[in-house]
Amino acid sequence: MASDSKTGLQLRSLIKKSGELEISLVEVPTPEPADDEIVVRVEATPINPSDLGLLVGAADMTTARAAGSKASPVITAKVPEAAMRAMAARLDESMPVGNEGAGVVIRTGSSEAAKALMGKTVAMIGGAMYAQYRTIKARDVLVLPEGASAADGASCFVNPLTALGMTETMRREGHKALVHTAAASNLGQMLNKICLKDGIPLVNIVRNQEQADILHKIGAKHVVDSKSPGFMDELTKALIETGATIAFDAIGGGRLAGQILTAMEAAINKTATTYSRYGSNVHKQVYVYGSLDPGPIELSRNFGMAWGVGGWLLFPFLMKIGAADGARLRQRVMAELKTTFASHYGKVISLQEALDLANIAVYAKRSTGEKFLINPNKGG
Numbered sequence: 001m002a003s004d005s006k007t008g009l010q011l012r013s014l015i016k017k018s019g020e021l022e023i024s025l026v027e028v029p030t031p032e033p034a035d036d037e038i039v040v041r042v043e044a045t046p047i048n049p050s051d052l053g054l055l056v057g058a059a060d061m062t063t064a065r066a067a068g069s070k071a072s073p074v075i076t077a078k079v080p081e082a083a084m085r086a087m088a089a090r091l092d093e094s095m096p097v098g099n100e101g102a103g104v105v106i107r108t109g110s111s112e113a114a115k116a117l118m119g120k121t122v123a124m125i126g127g128a129m130y131a132q133y134r135t136i137k138a139r140d141v142l143v144l145p146e147g148a149s150a151a152d153g154a155s156c157f158v159n160p161l162t163a164l165g166m167t168e169t170m171r172r173e174g175h176k177a178l179v180h181t182a183a184a185s186n187l188g189q190m191l192n193k194i195c196l197k198d199g200i201p202l203v204n205i206v207r208n209q210e211q212a213d214i215l216h217k218i219g220a221k222h223v224v225d226s227k228s229p230g231f232m233d234e235l236t237k238a239l240i241e242t243g244a245t246i247a248f249d250a251i252g253g254g255r256l257a258g259q260i261l262t263a264m265e266a267a268i269n270k271t272a273t274t275y276s277r278y279g280s281n282v283h284k285q286v287y288v289y290g291s292l293d294p295g296p297i298e299l300s301r302n303f304g305m306a307w308g309v310g311g312w313l314l315f316p317f318l319m320k321i322g323a324a325d326g327a328r329l330r331q332r333v334m335a336e337l338k339t340t341f342a343s344h345y346g347k348v349i350s351l352q353e354a355l356d357l358a359n360i361a362v363y364a365k366r367s368t369g370e371k372f373l374i375n376p377n378k379g380g
Helices: 049-055 085-090 158-172 186-198 209-217 231-242 256-269 314-321 323-335 357-363
Strands: 007-015 020-029 037-046 060-068 073-078 100-108 121-125 133-137 141-143 178-181 202-206 222-225 246-249 252-254 284-288 293-297 307-311 347-349 372-374
Touching (some): 060 357, 158 178, 158 314
Parallel strands (some): 252 293
16 A cells, blocks of 8 residues: 555446456556645545446456456456447556545645635545546535535445436426435435425336335335336326326336336326327336346336437536535535435445455445445555
């Protein structure tokens, strides 16, 4: 581990033209802060599903092998030939990983805004967070509330703003309730707390009873299991009760998006007073924001003509709503950091431990309740 903040370890992901993924730790210089910049000692940074896309790419992690030393491990894995075309833009480019994180400001530039942050615990977003030190613009960090730790603030951007973005999108597009899949995730639990607090009806779709129990314990009213034999009937009933006509789908591939649209149409038709061979004129929308299933989306066209399936990502959404509304959402996250937007982690690991095959086997599955937090300045 580097002991001088002038340099620090950084986790890098490289996909070679030969079809091999290589994940390693590299000692890199810490850029000196410009007038409006600060240097943060990173003490907490989560492994989000969005990070895994860059970290492991399309590699087959069942082929992963470890080399190097305990202090400087190297992981390699094969990338299937069929997946190499999707990786073309990043071939032979060593890329830093980690969307968000938090830590303590240890150096600053000369501006008053930068100097005011000295010694503060701040949250950051902007990539390259799986590193011991991060130089960043002072304007791009959030000072954590008094008493909040780096671990408290490490996940205060991606999941909280995504959950808030879902309810904001719902309102802006004229819907009154929503559906969420993979709903027992860290993000899903936040979304439930938002909806309970704001009085928004929410239908949660999970994949087993354990996940349903997690949501019931935090007050979720409508939870349906996609593996249940009566799934479609149970989903339709929940949609009738809530009136949900917009869904956010973390699964992506498979039949689920189409099943949601079908159940929405069935729920709408339960109260329809006239028949139309084109289906209801109520617009039904599914936004895919994740890829837990990377396969094709399968749609059986039995939900009329008023529907849409599209992609939804946090950063384009924030650009669309503008700086003022984005700031409003961030202020809510800070105000409710330890309640609505509290994150829970199954394990805290070092950079070296992030490259341990046993840990990779767990966090690469993206399983509910097994979210990992990296402390880059923790001993390996």
